[in-house]
Amino acid sequence: MKIIASPSKYIQGKNIIENFKSIVETFGKNNLIIADSFVTSIVKEPIENSKGSKDTKVSFNLFNGECSKNEINRIVKIVNEHNYDCIVGVGGGKTLDTAKAVSFYTKKPVVIMPTIASTDAPTSALSVIYTDDGAFEEYLMLPKNPDIVMIDTEIVSNAPTRLLVSGIGDALSTYYEAKVCFDAKAIAMSGGQSTLAALALAKLCRDTLLAEAYEAKISSDLKLVNEALEHIIEANTYLSGIGFESSGLAAAHAIHNGLTVLPETHHMFHGEKVAFGTISQLILQNEIEEAKKIITFCKKIGLPTTLEELGIKDNIREKVKEVSIASCAPGETIHNFPYKITPDMVESAILTADALGKL
Ligand SMILES: [Zn+2]
DSSP: OBOOOOOSEEEEETTGGGGHHHHHGGGOSEEEEEEOHHHHHHHHHHHHTSSSOTTOEEEEEEOOSOOBHHHHHHHHHHHHHHTOSEEEEEESHHHHHHHHHHHHHHTOOEEEEESOOSOSOTTSSEEEEEOTTSOEEEEEEOSSOOSEEEEEHHHHHTSOHHHHHHHHHHHHHHHHHHHHHHHHTOOOTTSSBOOHHHHHHHHHHHHHHHHHHHHHHHHHHHTOOOHHHHHHHHIIIIIHHHHHHHHOOOHHHHHHHHHTTSGGGTTSOHHHHHHHHHHHHHHHTTOHHHHHHHHHHHHHHTOOOSTTTTTOOSSHHHHHHHHHHHHTSTTOGGGGSSSOOOHHHHHHHHHHHHHHHHO
């Protein structure tokens, strides 16, 4: 069985926040917006003054910073007490995941508005739940994708460039992992095998990044919106989002997960570790020329290509062994490969990636 999953509607553009009320009022007049204090300070006024019916109301509730069961339950209670028609999450991954979870428990529609383009999570039917102290607790698999994902490119252009570049690193893996899963007929997070459509979006994602990421990075540095930045935000968020959810993950994300066992990599962003995982995956597949092309690309836009850049500076052999074992843990997406991948193979790929990255 093949499945492709996506949000019902994806809206992207410069200053679309000016149409906020007219977009959310399709679900009702009484809307709850969840955002942290920093994001609230940026979006509250434009949202309150946005175009829409006079009787469309927007209420703000401050997100406490952690997508935990306690925080979700707190907001579920508020939604039930006030009988809101729609939940809107505005901000980064944890805010958006909380809004998705609240929507699931209250059976209300959800609008997701990312203010950064640092991962491909916003479009997916998944929330990552943490404890109140910020430790990973569980994945909450949701029965549906968000009703609307809307992204204001002006807001994203004002975020730090490193976040956009990290999103490029996350999106860079999508095609290479999707292709492994497509060929292996692996079951993706969507619950089915990949489709031609999902694979085509993943390929378009990779091609768009290679062609336009550098120009988009410059736009982000200058805090300007141009076509290249628009295309990269779409690649990081939408193309990569559908590509990974409906095709699947393979070695790049498993190696990312492996790297997280080393505390010295914790200061690096998700997409920065995934980029190194992508280079390692290509070497694992013996795609050396493609790996070299990706290394050149990563260096140009400022993604790490060596273990040292990831923070791993001593006892390298020992630590890479540890990472490789964790990458091949039971249930890891590396087992989506059509042939068996062992920690020895991963260790050799990571060390080779590091050596090539130093050249
Ligand atoms: Zn990712």
